Amino acid sequence: MxxxxxxxxxxxxxxxxxxxxxxxxxxxxxxxxxxxxxxxxYKKHQPDLVTMDITMPVMSGLDAVKEIIPEFPDANIIMMTALGQQRIIVEAIEAGAKDFITKPFEKNQLKMVVDNILGIDEH
Known part of the structure; x- marks a missing residue:
């Protein structure tokens, strides 16, 4: 699982x-x-996948990616973004995030991104 x-x-x-x-x-x-x-x-559980909001208190999602990836380069992080955060998305992808999805999103959109990252073929 x-x-x-x-x-x-x-x-x-x-x-x-x-x-x-x-x-x-x-x-x-x-x-x-x-x-x-x-x-x-992340350090405690080393999950297969992370959904990461960008705008948060204390530390942003972008800064979290920049802390996780150097230690865990294979981390599968999907950025959850609001509209108009394109610049931050680019920076997150450059920092090692695997993909992004823009809120609000449909369930099947997220599933496609997840399957793509984890190499799950539904067909």
Whole structure:
């Protein structure tokens, strides 16, 4: 069962995304509301996948990526972005994030990104 870490400062987003992953057969090993917690939980659980919000208190998603990737270069991080954050997305991808999805998104959009990153072929 693949493990996922969900990072978002909005509880409702963590719950919504977590429910999607549970439905897809993932184990949600942790939830973080800021980048600092995300880095700590990543080190503890080393999940197969991370959904990472960009704009959060304490430490941004971008800064969390910059802390996780040097130590765990194979980390699979999907950036969750609001509209108009293109510059930050580019920086996150350059820092090692694997992909991004723009909020609000449809469940099947996220599933396609997840399957692509993890090499899951649904066909």
């Amino acid at each position: 693949p493990k996922v870490l969900i990072v978002d400062d909005a509880l409702f987003m963590r719950v919504a995304v977590g429910n999607m992953f549970k439905e897809w057969g993932f184990e949600v090993v942790g939830e973080a509301s800021n980048g600092k917690e995300a880095v700590e939980l």
